[in-house]
Amino acid sequence: MSIKIANKIVGYAVSKEDEDDLVAEAALKGAEQEDSNVIHMHEKIERPEMLLGSTYKVKTPLSEHALYITINDVILNEGTDHHLRRPFEVFINSKNMDHFQWIVALTRIISAVFRKGGDVTFLVDELRSVFDPRGGYFKKGGKYMPSLVAEIGDAIECHLRMIGMIKDDGLDEHQQKMIAEKRAQLDGQNKLAEETSGEASDFPSSAQLCAKCSTKAVIKMDGCMTCLNCGDSKCG
Secondary structure (H helix, E strand, C coil): CCCCCCCCCCCCCCCCCCCHHHHHHHHHHHHHHHHHHCCCCCCCCCCCCEEEEEEEEEEECCCCCCCEEEEEEECCCCCCCCEEEEEEEEEEECCCCCCHHCCCCCCHHHHHHHHHCCCCCHHHHHHHHCCCCCCCCCCCCEEEEECCHHHHHHHHHHHHHCCCCCCCCCHHHHHHHHHHHHHHHHHHHHHHHHHHHHCCCCCCCCCCCCCCEEHHHEEECCCEEEEECCCCCCCC
């Protein structure tokens, strides 16, 4: 489409883009190019010859033999600012062959979810919400496990916390101080309970199960039911 100029041209100048705009545009292009080179976890990543991993021993009263849960990780963007360690596969081994079939199936499904990438922390909640119809059991320290599958989920959660995929907010300063004071008052009772029962425990034998952290650590403190493990209180 042509434009007709009716007035007389008395001068002209070459239009130049602002240098700041040019710098900003160059920086944006550089950032986009850098982001495009960042490798994220997905199922097309080939398995390296060597993977870093951790093995967790799980001994439950449900079986005479322990379970050994091995989770291997792949290192992404090594040596850059986008360095990531992500779970790649999981193996479970035991001398007890009673659960071999469903354990192999479970490890293959979990490994497939790991390789898909994204937020895989939902696996922890899904596994820990599985309940054994025959009933659960208490781990050492008073933590309740509703099933063997939940125990596997607990090991995966421990690993995801170690590699930084799950952040632990922890207790605030006020909660830590309150729990430290109350636990100091109960040390004598704990020692007496250990001598009587012959079993060591981090919490009083009369403690109840906490609905938040599944640990047998809830006692009545200052007229309010309070968990000595996570600080959860019915009084807020």
